[in-house]
Amino acid sequence: MSIVVVGSIAFDDLETPTGKRERVLGGAATHFAAASSFFVEGVKMVGVVGHDFAMNDLDFLKERDVDVSQVQINKDGRTFHWKGRYGNDLNEAQTLDTQLNVFATFCPELTEDFQKLPYLFLANIDPVLQRNVLQQMDKPKWIACDTMNFWIEGKRDELLKTIEAVDILLINETEARLLSRERNLVKAAAIIQDMGPSVVVIKRGEYGALLFSCQESVQETFSAPALPLSSVIDPTGAGDSFAGGFLGYLARVGTLDSKSLRQAMICGSVMASFNVEAFGCERMQQLNWADIANRYRQFQQLIHFEIPNF
Amino acid sequence: MSIVVVGSIAFDDLETPTGKRERVLGGAATHFAAASSFFVEGVKMVGVVGHDFAMNDLDFLKERDVDVSQVQINKDGRTFHWKGRYGNDLNEAQTLDTQLNVFATFCPELTEDFQKLPYLFLANIDPVLQRNVLQQMDKPKWIACDTMNFWIEGKRDELLKTIEAVDILLINETEARLLSRERNLVKAAAIIQDMGPSVVVIKRGEYGALLFSCQESVQETFSAPALPLSSVIDPTGAGDSFAGGFLGYLARVGTLDSKSLRQAMICGSVMASFNVEAFGCERMQQLNWADIANRYRQFQQLIHFEIPNF
Numbered sequence: 074m075s076i077v078v079v080g081s082i083a084f085d086d087l088e089t090p091t092g093k094r095e096r097v098l099g100g101a102a103t104h105f106a107a108a109s110s111f112f113v114e115g116v117k118m119v120g121v122v123g124h125d126f127a128m129n130d131l132d133f134l135k136e137r138d139v140d141v142s143q144v145q146i147n148k149d150g151r152t153f154h155w156k157g158r159y160g161n162d163l164n165e166a167q168t169l170d171t172q173l174n175v176f177a178t179f180c181p182e183l184t185e186d187f188q189k190l191p192y193l194f195l196a197n198i199d200p201v202l203q204r205n206v207l208q209q210m211d212k213p214k215w216i217a218c219d220t221m222n223f224w225i226e227g228k229r230d231e232l233l234k235t236i237e238a239v240d241i242l243l244i245n246e247t248e249a250r251l252l253s254r255e256r257n258l259v260k261a262a263a264i265i266q267d268m269g270p271s272v273v274v275i276k277r278g279e280y281g282a283l284l285f286s287c288q289e290s291v292q293e294t295f296s297a298p299a300l301p302l303s304s305v306i307d308p309t310g311a312g313d314s315f316a317g318g319f320l321g322y323l324a325r326v327g328t329l330d331s332k333s334l335r336q337a338m339i340c341g342s343v344m345a346s347f348n349v350e351a352f353g354c355e356r357m358q359q360l361n362w363a364d365i366a367n368r369y370r371q372f373q374q375l376i377h378f379e380i381p382n383f
Numbered sequence: 384m385s386i387v388v389v390g391s392i393a394f395d396d397l398e399t400p401t402g403k404r405e406r407v408l409g410g411a412a413t414h415f416a417a418a419s420s421f422f423v424e425g426v427k428m429v430g431v432v433g434h435d436f437a438m439n440d441l442d443f444l445k446e447r448d449v450d451v452s453q454v455q456i457n458k459d460g461r462t463f464h465w466k467g468r469y470g471n472d473l474n475e476a477q478t479l480d481t482q483l484n485v486f487a488t489f490c491p492e493l494t495e496d497f498q499k500l501p502y503l504f505l506a507n508i509d510p511v512l513q514r515n516v517l518q519q520m521d522k523p524k525w526i527a528c529d530t531m532n533f534w535i536e537g538k539r540d541e542l543l544k545t546i547e548a549v550d551i552l553l554i555n556e557t558e559a560r561l562l563s564r565e566r567n568l569v570k571a572a573a574i575i576q577d578m579g580p581s582v583v584v585i586k587r588g589e590y591g592a593l594l595f596s597c598q599e600s601v602q603e604t605f606s607a608p609a610l611p612l613s614s615v616i617d618p619t620g621a622g623d624s625f626a627g628g629f630l631g632y633l634a635r636v637g638t639l640d641s642k643s644l645r646q647a648m649i650c651g652s653v654m655a656s657f658n659v660e661a662f663g664c665e666r667m668q669q670l671n672w673a674d675i676a677n678r679y680r681q682f683q684q685l686i687h688f689e690i691p692n693f
């Protein structure tokens with residue numbers, strides 16, 4: 074059973090220590106759809122683009138069986154455009170310019186067949202819109218969402234109402250601290266779980282990701298490493314690629330048991346590690362299944378150790 | 384076969400978000416000896432203390448079979464004294480005051496039986512002294528060392544000469560970048576390996592540690608997680624406790640093969656995780672072997688995942 078993703082589709086102008094690129098196809102929904110499409114068939118993408126967008130830019134997603142029929146074209150404006158720069162610290166982007174354009178009035182409506190799907194990912198958009206979308210769903214098995222400091226600080230009460238209705242929250246380390254008002258991540262995760270989601274994933278960029286999950290009263294913690302890469306070209310979209318691998322795998326297996334959550338964390342880490350190897354979605358377009366399986370084994374090799382005979 | 388550690392013995396005045404403590408027994412050699420003593424018998428500690436030091440402060444180490452006979456007492460001055468403060472970011476200490484005292488003229492001389500031991504750890508001291516000590520050793524199997532930004536920036540050439548003669552370098556992330564003049568850690572580790580040590584351990588505080596090892600032309604990378612702890616009392620000495628667990632285990636097993644290095648990384652992580660749970664060496668004093676074995680299994684549980692049937 075497939076997954077619906079609602080979020081941004083964008084053009085990104087990017088400056089990294091390795092180069093400069095303009096009008097690279099990006100956006101959270103795009104990165105998520107590309108990554109999740111390797112794990113689950115018929116990913117449904119909901120977003121909006123402007124009159125400057127050529128729909129065949131999404132052909133690589135269609136080839137991967139992504140349903141882009143609900144990507145609205147708003148002829149009254151231009152596509153969401155983000156300009157960002159990364160210095161030597163590739164963990165932190167500096168936003169140079171954000172033009173929301175048609176994304177500013179985006180109001181996602183799910184068709185009846187999308188509403189009946191069991192899984193939903195709400196990428197980082199206004200928490201009021203996120204709640205509006207999740208209320209359209211007809212008995213979903215789980216709902217996952219992302220957010221950002223802008224909403225945590227600017228629309229906290231609305232965000233808390235949305236998070237209350239969500240099963241899985243993906244959030245980065247700084248945002249987890251901001252949302253929970255707690256520096257210690259173990260305590261922060263527990264505070265966030267009390268807000269609603271039983272599964273909290275804390276993304277830490279080049280340091281990997283932590284999973285805090287409470288299923289049937291069993292609380293557990295899993296630490297996923299990041300793959301140390303000798304070349305990082307563009308970190309944009311790494312978090313959404315992680316979400317795509319993580320939630321795509323969970324949708325594929327259909328359970329939230331400990332074994333699946335742990336495997337999903339590695340699938341997320343694998344997809345994020347590919348994402349950063351090229352600008353935009355370029356790496357995803359060249360990827361095949363053998364690459365993913367090989368990298369999964371690389372992650373296992375990276376962390377493997379045995380219990381000694383003390 | 385046992386290990387010699389040469390380094391500081393100190394009194395620390397500590398301020399952390401959880402409390403304030405004065406004249407806590409610390410210093411790199413102390414933390415290292417405490418941690419390594421759980422893995423290898425008869426750890427030899429070389430350092431200097433002043434007239435204000437009560438030798439029975441080291442009784443807990445003697446009880447753990449640490450040989451403190453070569454801790455010099457310099458009656459002409461006071462013991463090395465460090466004052467530091469940690470804010471909410473426990474990864475970073477703010478030094479309020481450093482009084483080197485008798486440590487300023489410390490000139491370690493190894494006795495003949497110490498010189499014949501197979502393993503040496505040079506904690507963070509002047510690289511000229513480090514080289515002086517390592518040259519006193521009689522055919523050691525391996526030599527490990529630590530350093531800090533102060534020497535990397537202030538005595539780079541001397542430090543490079545010392546590092547050239549060392550097999551294992553333990554260094555934190557910021558220092559690795561400073562030493563290699565390279566931001567990417569995979570490239571930084573390779574540059575440092577070219578300086579001499581075949582084993583480079585990059586410590587990342589609450590994010591764990593990375594191992595880069597080249598044994599018999601096989602290059603490999605291992606990522607050790609840090610245990611997410613709900614209470615961190617005092618991070619002082621975590622790096623030296625890590626080194627104690629890591630090198631203590633390597634001395635115990637007597638090899639630098641891949642399996643042992645990976646296990647040693649977890650032993651280091653285990654000891655660092657205990658160290659931060661109380662001020663100074665307090666947690667080490669209450670620790671028993673069952674605690675260590677249990678926590679080792681906690682680390683395995685923290686990172687365990689299976690290869691899925693894709």
